[in-house]
Amino acid sequence: MMPRTRRTAALCSVACACLLLTAACGRGFDDAPGQTAQQTSGPAGLDILIGSSGEAETAAVKQAAQAWAAAAGATATVTPAQDLQQQLGQAFAGDDPPDVFYVDAVRFADYASVGALEPYAGKISRPDDFYPTLRAAFTYNGTFYCAPKDFSTLALIVNQDLWSKAGLTAADVPTTWEQLTSVGEKLQAAGITPLALGDTRDRIGAFMVQAGGWLTSPDGKRATADSPQNLQALEYVRTLLADRLARYPSQLDAGWGGEAFGKGKAAMTIEGNWIKGALKADFPDVKYTVHELPAGPEGKGTLSFTTCWGISAKSPYKQQAISFVEAMTKADQQMAFARAFGVMPSRQSAKSAYTAEFPADAPFVDGAAYAQGPVNAPKMDSVLADFDTGLQQLTSVAPKTLLQRVQKNTQAALGTS
Amino acid sequence: MRPRRPGAARENLAGWLFVAPVVIVLGLFMLAPILMAMWVSLTDWNGQGSPFRSGVPFVGLDNYSRLFTEEGLARQDFMTSVRNNVYYVAIVVPAQTVLALGLALIVNARLLRGKTFFRAAFFFPSVTSSVAISVVFLFVFANSGAVNGLLALLGVDGPQWFADSRGVLHLLLGAAGLVDPAAPPQALTTGGPFGLSWWEWLSGPSMAMTTIIMLVVWTTSGTFMLMFLAALQDIPVSLEEAAMLDGAGRWGVFRHVTLPLLRPTLFLVVTLGLIATWQVFDQIYVMSQGNPAKTTLTPAYLSYETAFGGFEYGTGTAISFVLFAIIVALTLVQRWVLRERRS
Structure with missing residues (x-):
């Protein structure tokens, strides 16, 4: 009796485990490449995950996103992350990444090397306007991937x-x-x-x-x-x-x-x-x-040190996402962000406006000319x-x-x- | 084999039906994730999409061999974390067990006044959030904090606790005049197992680690005190009185009557202590993140850092399975040591 029961029990638990595993793996775990649609029609709903420095930044980005959404006829949901890196890691693993998210230059090469990022920076207007050191920070294998949000020196x-x-x-x-x-x-x-x-x-x-x-x-x-x-x-x-x-x-x-x-x-x-x-x-x-x-x-x-607006390679709304980033990296929008939470515009065309408004910060901005970005x-x-x-x-x-x-x-x- | 009792099959089925909820919940939330993680530890999954796709490279035991046999940063970090944790366990488990037993004996003493107060006071750290207590300790052990203030009263120039990566054992050896920590003997610095020199293995916990050790001993001894207390209150007073009538002193009663009766609780406390100390994570995450100089790095924290920081999910999960193996092995050893010896 005893040995038999034990064996039955063992068999049963193995069977149970197998059943559960197959049940768990039934959906979502075998996504063939190419399954993600390039472009979905209808009004776009952008998910934006930001690693915010605080209330001021969250509010400013939310406000800018709403303005863009109203103009573009889309919706934009801005979520400040508790732990951006871990949340992004989970989202990528779960195959459900946000459409637009902050990418720290330190992490950039890790994301780019595994194909998580859409190399869209060439489609943004005047990409050469971004400081060369920032472009270098977001270039992987010769391709400029994503538009720098702002920077610090x-x-x-x-x-x-x-x-x-x-x-x-x-x-x-x-x-x-x-x-x-x-x-x-x-x-x-x-x-x-x-x-x-x-x-x-x-x-x-x-x-x-x-x-x-x-x-x-x-x-x-x-x-x-x-x-x-x-x-x-x-x-x-x-x-x-x-x-x-x-x-x-x-x-x-x-x-x-x-x-x-x-x-x-x-x-x-x-x-x-x-x-x-x-x-x-x-x-x-x-x-x-x-x-x-x-x-x-x-x-x-x-x-x-810099962060870029990353766009997920799996996003169904890439065009809208690029238009969103375009709006966020306009020189006057960058100046609005600078006033709201004290960051420096990543576009060289905004430099004179910035130093005129914040003359005490000139040494920081001037550093861009000879700055070295993080290990890429x-x-x-x-x-x-x-x-x-x-x-x-x-x-x-x-x-x-x-x-x-x-x-x-x-x-x-x-x-x- | 005996012939089957009629109706046994139905009883069996009913039994399985009754335990099904638990089996399903455990299977879904424990067993399945563990098996999935085991698969990840055999792959070079980069965190993109599911690890169960066809494109995920299967690397066999590579992630494990990187931790043990291949020379490199992965092995060095892992072995450093194991070293730190060995010292941590070796100090915390005995200390918290003895302290918990001592506290339980005090609170259990029949003559003590204000028993409830002491019981609550000793238990209090255990019910407070470990994160909150860690932050308080950061302040207490700051360079100009309370501890160094007290030491200054005694004329001692306190160390910079959380910035001090010097090993305690190194300092003791130096103080005893056996070796000079600034210039350790050649025999110890060249060669040693698993990529760390003997000198590095023999560092002992760093000053920063000792603060975490103090914190953990203090916070967990309350919980274990409660377990010892419950066991102590189960021991019939008549037994102890009988031993006293037979002429045993207080120590004799404790050593030969109380302690043997506490053996199952002792086993429980030491086992729980071993498991918890090998898995130490939240204090490290809040207080030191492995700093200074990796002397508070532990396998649990390293596993998290490797997976989420370095995107090396395979190596990260491999570390956690090695940790699992260490815990199981040590628990078996300890069970064997504490077994009932009957000739």
Whole structure:
């Protein structure tokens, strides 16, 4: 009796599982390619998923989308994501992606390489009007995929009060590495931490650009981490850290450079234009000025961060989606966004209007001319995270070892040698 | 085999009918997803469309071999996360079990006043959201937070808890003068299993990890205290009194009467502790995200990061199945250790 019952039970559960599996797989799991219609007739309903920076951005995008929908005779539903990356991942896996969504330049190559994105950027009016560095950030295998929404660059933020407390004037704002060191020493002598520097590639990478180096070749096909330029940059940052002229935010009890700066724990920080909003909200009394980053041995250099309007390759409303993006990336619409939530227009034709309205932001906008975008290659996420880990230990690990490690990992990820 | 009782088949059918709801729910929401995930771990699925299409490349055990035999970042990250978690489990499970038992004994003591108050106080951390408590700990252990403030009163310059990636074992070895952490001996830094050097394996939990360990021991001991308390209240007082009459001291009663009777509960607590500690995720996600220097990376968090961060769903699910195997193996070992020994 006993063994028989057990076997029956086992058989039954296996049968049940099989039944359930087939039931579960019955629909939706065998979509043949070509099944997705290119264009559906009737009024289009666009699903737009945005990784919003806050209420202001959500409201502004919603308003702009409604205006477009009313003019185009379509509907547009804007959804702010809680966790854009994870929600997009699930939507792609479930074969039900939104029609239009934000794509961070950091993730762009991952999405483009798996064919999730529609390469529509050529159909947008005057694609050459977008800053070249932004176009490069959204170009994969020679194709410009999606229209940049807006962008940010890094600049040097200086605390006015701490500056004058150390007896420094506007003329002392450093424009070269040497000046950065000497100004730092003066601040240190006055008992002030000179620089709060984020401990990731997104800040320290700017020094690599100033030294003429970067992690990958411009086309994203080769690893170029282990170069004398990068070594020089890391050696320099290492000296700053070792002499305590620069400190990581965590050492200053802050989550990021802007927080350390706002709390008055450092006289300078290197951050992007998002710091304006953060300081206004959390530290409204801090007086600061914005300057271009000090130039390195190979001249000026900064990093740019950007997001594009991605259109799903599976969207049934591609034409409407492109018309929507067209409306969102018009110069005057970009200026409206700039006023609403403080981003910089991605079109060069909007530059003069922007600097006229926000003259204090000129150093950020000017950075676009010599900015380096994020690493534009797929499968680099864990490699870059590992590099960040190395940068956190920059004072105790030799920069050469660190760069060799990134070089090796990048080569493995890119499949080159 | 005995001949079948008449009507047995109908009884069987009725039985299956009665359990059908549970079987269906478990099958649909547990077994089927697990089997699907197992399939994903054998593929190089890129997250586009369904993983059960014909175009999804089948790679066999490649995702698993990348974690164990192939030199590279995937193995290094995975082994680092396993190392971190081994130290985490090795400290948290004994500590929370002993603490929970101790608290239960205190609350169970017949002479204690304000029993309800203490019971509630000890249990309180367990019912609070782990995310909320993690955030509170972030403040308490901040560089200028309460803990470092207290240490400063004692004249100790507290560490930068969440930014400190130094291993505790390294620090202890250094303090004992056995090795110099800045220049570890050649014998330890060259070679070692699975791509990490012996020196890296022997790091111990980092300072950042110790704060998470403290947090978890504190929050979970309340739940386990409740289990021990229930078991303690089941032990007949007469048994303990009989042992006392036979001349056993307090320790003797505890060691030879109370503890053996608690064995099933001990097994439960240690098993639950093992499972929960190997799966630690939310504290890591909220407090450190694997930083500093990957010393709080755990397999559960790495699996999430690999799948959703790096789009390597195959490797991500492979990590979770290895984690599953580790938990099952350790539970079996522990069952064998705690088995009833009867000669």
